[in-house]
Amino acid sequence: MKRLAVIGDPVGHSLSPLIHMTWIDALRLEASYESIRVPAGETAAALDDFEQQEFQGLNVTLPHKQAVLAKVTETSDAVEAIGAANTLSRLPRGGWRADNTDAPGLLTALARIGLSDFSDKTVLMLGAGGAARAGLFALDRAGAKIILLNRTVEKAEQIITECCSRAHVSGPLGTLQEHADHADLIINTTSAGHGGAHIPLPDGEGRLFYDMSYGTPAEAQLAHAKAQGWQTEDGLGMLVGQAAESFSIWFDGVRPDIEIALTACRTSLEQNV
Ligand code: NDP
Known part of the structure; x- marks a missing residue:
């Protein structure tokens, strides 16, 4: 079972669990994706904790997009230039790699x-x-x-x-x-x-x-x-696009269906008006 999550504060409003669980269910993958509130100032301790709990991938939203950089082992060129990460993947030898899939x-x-x-x-x-x-x-x-x-x-x-x-x-x-x-x-x-x-x-x-x-x-x-x-x-479209890039990083290049996730998001937003 692959454990995935989005971390942020606030994070309850995040559509990321809906997007990723739509793809996980559609592709019948052995994985879970949850949202976890991590307050500002607790980024480093939280990453240690998630590594211990064997999370394989994390999406990162405000206020941690820059703070995670102090704690990661590897960064992509995009992360270097943008100065922020939104996707972390656990490295086989331990520690985290940071990517930016917003671009x-x-x-x-x-x-x-x-x-x-x-x-x-x-x-x-x-x-x-x-x-x-x-x-x-x-x-x-x-x-x-x-x-x-x-x-x-x-x-x-x-x-x-x-x-x-x-x-x-x-x-x-x-x-x-x-x-x-x-x-x-x-x-x-x-x-x-x-x-x-x-x-x-x-x-x-x-x-x-x-x-x-x-x-x-x-x-x-x-x-x-x-x-x-x-x-x-x-x-x-950008939100689902960045999620698809993260998903592809975590699931060895699998390209999920953008349209089913977009429909799920639009339905959810309409229901919560
Ligand atoms: P930031 O707080 O980093 O930047 C906000 C920007 O908006 C600044 O340039 C600020 O100007 C400007 N701004 C704020 N209020 C006003 C105003 N009243 N009039 C004119 N300019 C204003 O926010 P982010 O860059 O993180 O996010 C910006 C937007 O992008 C948000 O709506 C966010 O939800 C969205 N977003 C969407 C994503 C997606 O996947 N679709 C991904 C990431 C973000 P100044 O520098 O002068 O303060």
């Missing part, structure tokens, strides 16, 4: 809606927090030109330097209207929706507005984007 998860989500070639695309990204770092890493390596706008402009400049292999444009969020004309799509990585706010958008003319948030926090922003003529998509 490929975003590319999976965009490919699912028909966007996979970024070589001639200009992406306007809003926000410069942890989610933006993963998005930047993915899109920079995929060949996109990126314009990164953030309320705190210094943070935008800093994360381009840290996460990208090429130079990109950065600026304050207030310049969105003037940059939007040059963008093929917008990716919103801000958490503005969690506070009930939305970012005002110009006319979308049928272009894609991808919001990394989902459920209630995404509603006002997506409604506004749609009203402004943007084609819209929420962040559930």
